[in-house]
Amino acid sequence: MGKCADFIGINLNRLDYAGALHDPVAAVVFCQPQNVDYNVVHGKVVVNKGKLVGLDLPKHIEAHNRAAKRLLEG
Incomplete structure (x- = not known):
C-alpha cells in the first residue's frame, strides 16, 4: 500500500x-x-481490525505463487 495512508491505528498493548x-x-x-x-x-x-478490507486474499496469494513459480522456472 506504500506511503498513501491518511492515518493508521496501532494497538500498543x-x-x-x-x-x-x-x-x-x-x-x-x-x-x-x-x-x-x-x-x-x-x-x-483498507485495514479493519487487522484484516484487509475488500481484497480477495486467496486470489492474490494464488497469483503470487504462480508468478514465483514462473520466476524460479526461468
Missing part, C-alpha cells in the same frame, strides 16, 4: 511494543505491517 512507549514515534515507525489494526487510504478503510 501488545508484547511487540513492551518497553517502546518511551518513544511512541519510533514504536510506530518501526512497527511491522501486520501490527496495523486500522489503515485509511484516500478516505477509504
